[in-house]
Amino acid sequence: MAEVLVLVDHVDGAVRKPTLELLTLARRIGDPVAVALGAGAGATAPVLGEHGAVRVLTSDAPEFAEYLVVPKVDALQAAFGAVSPVAVLVVSSAEGKEIAARLALRVGSGIITDATDLEAGEQGVVATQAAFAASYTTRSRVSRGVPVITVKPNSAPVEAAPAAGAVEALAVSFGEAATGTKVTSRTPRESTGRPELTEAAIVVSGGRGVNGAENFPLIEALADSLGAAVGASRAAVDAGWYPHTSQVGQTGKSVSPQLYIASGISGAIQHRAGMQTSKTIVAINKDAEAPIFELVDYGVVGDLFAVVPQLTEEINTRKG
Numbered sequence: 001m002a003e004v005l006v007l008v009d010h011v012d013g014a015v016r017k018p019t020l021e022l023l024t025l026a027r028r029i030g031d032p033v034a035v036a037l038g039a040g041a042g043a044t045a046p047v048l049g050e051h052g053a054v055r056v057l058t059s060d061a062p063e064f065a066e067y068l069v070v071p072k073v074d075a076l077q078a079a080f081g082a083v084s085p086v087a088v089l090v091v092s093s094a095e096g097k098e099i100a101a102r103l104a105l106r107v108g109s110g111i112i113t114d115a116t117d118l119e120a121g122e123q124g125v126v127a128t129q130a131a132f133a134a135s136y137t138t139r140s141r142v143s144r145g146v147p148v149i150t151v152k153p154n155s156a157p158v159e160a161a162p163a164a165g166a167v168e169a170l171a172v173s174f175g176e177a178a179t180g181t182k183v184t185s186r187t188p189r190e191s192t193g194r195p196e197l198t199e200a201a202i203v204v205s206g207g208r209g210v211n212g213a214e215n216f217p218l219i220e221a222l223a224d225s226l227g228a229a230v231g232a233s234r235a236a237v238d239a240g241w242y243p244h245t246s247q248v249g250q251t252g253k254s255v256s257p258q259l260y261i262a263s264g265i266s267g268a269i270q271h272r273a274g275m276q277t278s279k280t281i282v283a284i285n286k287d288a289e290a291p292i293f294e295l296v297d298y299g300v301v302g303d304l305f306a307v308v309p310q311l312t313e314e315i316n317t318r319k320g
Contacts, residue, residue: 002030002086005079007072007099008048008056009091013040015047017199018091018153023051025156029120030086032163033057035079035170037072038064042167049165051158057082057170068181069095073102075172080107082170085146087125089118092150092254093198100148110142116155116256116277125149134276152277153199154256197229197246202259203275205231205248206241209264209285209304213241218308219263225315231255231275233265249274263304267292284308 004026009016019034026032034053036044041058048056057079063071076099080088088103090096092114104111117128124141127149131138141147197203204226206219216232223230232242234249248255250273260278265271267283267290275281276295283292284300284307293299300307 003033003054003083004030005076005083005085005088006032006034006053007076007088007090007096008034008036008041008044009093009096010036010038010040010044013043015044016091017158018093018151020047020051020158021153021156022089022091022151023048023053023161024159025118025151026087026089027052027161028118029125033079033083033085035076037061037075045165045167049163050160052161052163053165054163056165056167058167059170059172061172061174063174063178066183067179068183069098069102070178070180071172071174072099073106074174074178075170076103077106078172079170080146087118087146088148090148090150092152097150100150104145104148107145107148109145109148111148111150112140112142113150114254115149115151118149118151130277134273152254152256154201154258154279192230194223195227195229197231197248198253198255200229200255201257202226202228202261203231203248203255203257203278204228204261204263205233205265205275206236206263207233207265207271208235208239209266210236210241211264215305216242218305218312222261222263222308222312222315225312225319226259228259228261229257233268233271262292262296263308265292266290267294 006022009019031054034048034056036058041060045056090100112127115127204223231248232246237247249271254274256277258279261282263284281296282298283296288301
């Protein structure tokens with residue numbers, strides 16, 4: 001069967017959920033061959049094999065930690081030459097998109113970014129995407145070369161499918177550009193104890209209607225009751241009410257959770273572009289004419305300061 005390269009997103013051997021989703025999609029079009037790079041790469045094999053990887057190509061060269069992006073492109077290009085895949089799948093993060101773009105340029109292939117679904121077609125792999133701020137859904141395939149595709153988190157279920165997961169060392173030759181940008185220091189990100197925003201199955205966001213940083217604990221309490229991540233609209237971020245790293249929208253992060261709850265968010269096109277592919281959308285807003293209600297599955301017209309605490313209390317009661 002044809003093989004599909006999957007670039008593994010992991011932290012010291014702990015495989016992140018979006019990679020397991022990629023393996024689910026990869027199995028639809030071929031046999032997944034995972035490429036794990038950096039410290040702990042070998043430790044990823046058991047989990048990857050459990051989720052369908054027939055082989056795991058690994059390299060733990062120090063260049064992956066010491067320099068930015070290009071060493072991973074060099075490694076993925078080496079894997080591309082060794083495997084001759086029918087497709088290359090990468091998680092659709094900022095780094096993932098850059099790696100994918102550089103690889104596509106090097107191997108003379110087309111690239112598709114932010115795919116939400118994949119299927120095997122008669123003329124090659126077909127990807128589903130949301131276009132024009134998610135106003136349209138498109139189905140596309142590349143017209144030249146092997147498709148390099150980045151896939152948004154939460155686009156597919158994580159499914160166990162035990163495979164060999166045989167570990168093989170990947171020989172990588174680093175080019176001159178690989179050492180062009182050196183990492184001089186790292187600062188660990190403070191953990192909130194909540195899921196990563198772009199990977200979370202549930203996201204609760206607050207907007208201008210929250211009316212101040214002092215009121216965001218209402219949004220956080222609802223999120224914590226659901227085990228969700230916390231997001232914010234651009235208006236809330238620009239006002240300094242919540243960190244920029246939590247901004248959802250065209251100039252922030254793009255999310256596609258199973259459930260998205262928008263509280264006090266009007267639904268401007270900038271915000272909709274970052275969350276419109278969510279599977280189920282709930283909005284809480286006192287303005288019945290707010291644009292957000294045009295795309296929701298469930299809408300609550302009411303004051304969030306009354307609705308959100310009651311919702312949080314009801315969820316906690318049912319959990320208890």
